[in-house]
Amino acid sequence: MISLYTIPLWFLNYTIILGLVFTIITLLVGLYSIKIYKLSMQKQSKIFGVGFLFIAFSYFIKTLMLLIPFSKLHIERIIDVSTFSAWTSLGAYLHILFFLTGLITILYATLNVNNFRLFSLILALTIIPLTLSTLKLQAFHILASILLIYITGHYLMCYLSYGTKKNILVFLAFLSLLFVNIDLIFSQHSGIYYVLGDLLSFIAYGLILIKLILITKK
Amino acid sequence: MSKKRERLEVIYDILKAIQEKNGKIKPTHILYKSNLSHQMMNEYLKELIDGNFVIEKQDKKGKTYELTQKGFDYLNKYKVIVEFVESFGLS
Numbered sequence: 017m018i019s020l021y022t023i024p025l026w027f028l029n030y031t032i033i034l035g036l037v038f039t040i041i042t043l044l045v046g047l048y049s050i051k052i053y054k055l056s057m058q059k060q061s062k063i064f065g066v067g068f069l070f071i072a073f074s075y076f077i078k079t080l081m082l083l084i085p086f087s088k089l090h091i092e093r094i095i096d097v098s099t100f101s102a103w104t105s106l107g108a109y110l111h112i113l114f115f116l117t118g119l120i121t122i123l124y125a126t127l128n129v130n131n132f133r134l135f136s137l138i139l140a141l142t143i144i145p146l147t148l149s150t151l152k153l154q155a156f157h158i159l160a161s162i163l164l165i166y167i168t169g170h171y172l173m174c175y176l177s178y179g180t181k182k183n184i185l186v187f188l189a190f191l192s193l194l195f196v197n198i199d200l201i202f203s204q205h206s207g208i209y210y211v212l213g214d215l216l217s218f219i220a221y222g223l224i225l226i227k228l229i230l231i232t233k234k
Numbered sequence: 235m236s237k238k239r240e241r242l243e244v245i246y247d248i249l250k251a252i253q254e255k256n257g258k259i260k261p262t263h264i265l266y267k268s269n270l271s272h273q274m275m276n277e278y279l280k281e282l283i284d285g286n287f288v289i290e291k292q293d294k295k296g297k298t299y300e301l302t303q304k305g306f307d308y309l310n311k312y313k314v315i316v317e318f319v320e321s322f323g324l325s
Contacts, residue, residue: 057285060324174323
């Protein structure tokens with residue numbers, strides 16, 4: 017059974033709304049990236065888009081995981097604890113799996129290589145330790161942080177090497193997501209970590225959305 | 235970063251050359267306009283034909299290349315494509 021986040025009760029509605037917002041933003045980035053691929057046949061755009069679609073799906077599942085048991089509770093006034101526990105565990109596993117797969121796919125896109133064996137190796141090296149770990153939630157955020165260090169490093173190198181300010185917003189967004197995952201390692205101890213994580217995520221996806229809007233206005 | 239930028243630019247140059255010749259061009263003109271080797275030009279043209287950006291036609295005077303709607307779309311959206319690719323570090 018997977019241990020879940022400590023979410024303050026007052027924040028429950030907000031986290032559901034934010035989950036939906038994150039789903040929509042990541043879905044938009046994924047779909048727009050695939051549109052760019054269709055226009056240009058640039059493979060990295062397709063891979064990047066698929067990565068964001070995985071992340072969109074992971075947020076969608078997380079939101080459903082929070083929404084359905086509580087709506088059921090609201091309607092029926094009573095909920096079977098084992099059903100609730102099984103539902104949230106399944107949702108958490110799927111959220112973690114899709115989120116990590118999304119990050120790995122984005123990392124693979126930034127590596128700019130065409131080697132499926134490399135992709136499958138990174139996937140295996142991420143999923144296997146997670147499966148074997150007894151503290152799955154912490155392991156998830158540690159693995160996500162490692163992947164995000166490499167992704168953020170890529171955008172930092174782009175900025176330093178080419179002196180272009182074009183990817184500064186994307187760099188700051190992934191840096192924020194890195195801080196989110198470091199913060200969420202401690203989220204089982206206190207609800208404040210979860211709230212802080214959601215707020216930082218909002219900043220991160222907000223920056224990505226701003227970048228996307230600026231691009232589409234060109 | 236520059237390698238992929240070049241690829242997008244080369245494709246733009248080829249498609250732009252075809253557009254400037256009223257949407258129909260001979261391979262020698264492409265070679266001249268795109269500043270590529272013959273082998274590289276053929277590789278790019280194959281990619282563009284496979285991707286449905288241009289169509290190859292053969293008549294008595296030889297081969298010509300024409301822009302498809304997708305080719306026109308690429309030219310129209312070129313700035314957005316480059317902006318997206320560079321902003322998200324995909325080049």
